[in-house]
Amino acid sequence: MLKGNLVELRPVSKDDLKHLFKWSNDEEIANLAHGSDSAYQNNNPQEDIEAFYEKNLTAQPLWENGRVFIVYTMSTGVPIGKCSYSNLNPVTRTAEIGLSLGEREYWGRGYGSDIIQTLLKHLFYTLNLERVQLDTWSGNTHALRLYEKTGFQTEGRLRKNEYVDGAYYDTILMGMLRSEFKL
Numbered sequence: 001m002l003k004g005n006l007v008e009l010r011p012v013s014k015d016d017l018k019h020l021f022k023w024s025n026d027e028e029i030a031n032l033a034h035g036s037d038s039a040y041q042n043n044n045p046q047e048d049i050e051a052f053y054e055k056n057l058t059a060q061p062l063w064e065n066g067r068v069f070i071v072y073t074m075s076t077g078v079p080i081g082k083c084s085y086s087n088l089n090p091v092t093r094t095a096e097i098g099l100s101l102g103e104r105e106y107w108g109r110g111y112g113s114d115i116i117q118t119l120l121k122h123l124f125y126t127l128n129l130e131r132v133q134l135d136t137w138s139g140n141t142h143a144l145r146l147y148e149k150t151g152f153q154t155e156g157r158l159r160k161n162e163y164v165d166g167a168y169y170d171t172i173l174m175g176m177l178r179s180e181f182k183l
Contacts, residue, residue, distance in 0.1 A: 002069070004118030006111055009069035009083060016070045017053055019079045021046045023102030066095065071115055073106070080106045083115050085123060085132075093130040095123055107142070116150045117183070124178045133175040137162040144172060152176045
């Protein structure tokens, strides 16, 4: 478990699958978290979530390539979202991250920043990475503000690469180097 100031990041367990099912079938949350890929994220039966868990979280050595965490509040122990790192490259010492707060009442209260800080501390100082990157879509203004606030810099833009709710948006590529990370 990784502990921050407000959150604790725990590896996904079978008990967490009901939360993943709920969040992945919330269209607004899926759109914000996945952009044009949200069509593949929502409207999935619980059996599909369980099969994905069995295939990808227990049968493969994710600790070598990445990890998915459920985010719990430190104060109440309530699950409020998920985060992950993936595409871990031991040669270049890089990885990609993502996060989603599935419980709306925790939006805008500092939990997103604490998730990122906790995850980056682990990636930069425990796993000794040099660079972490992420992407989001230009219509997800809350995420863009969060990433900029936590120190990520915009490194690129893929024009009209996302299609959400009938409109095109850019994919925004962002990154952070270990030397830029502030605890």
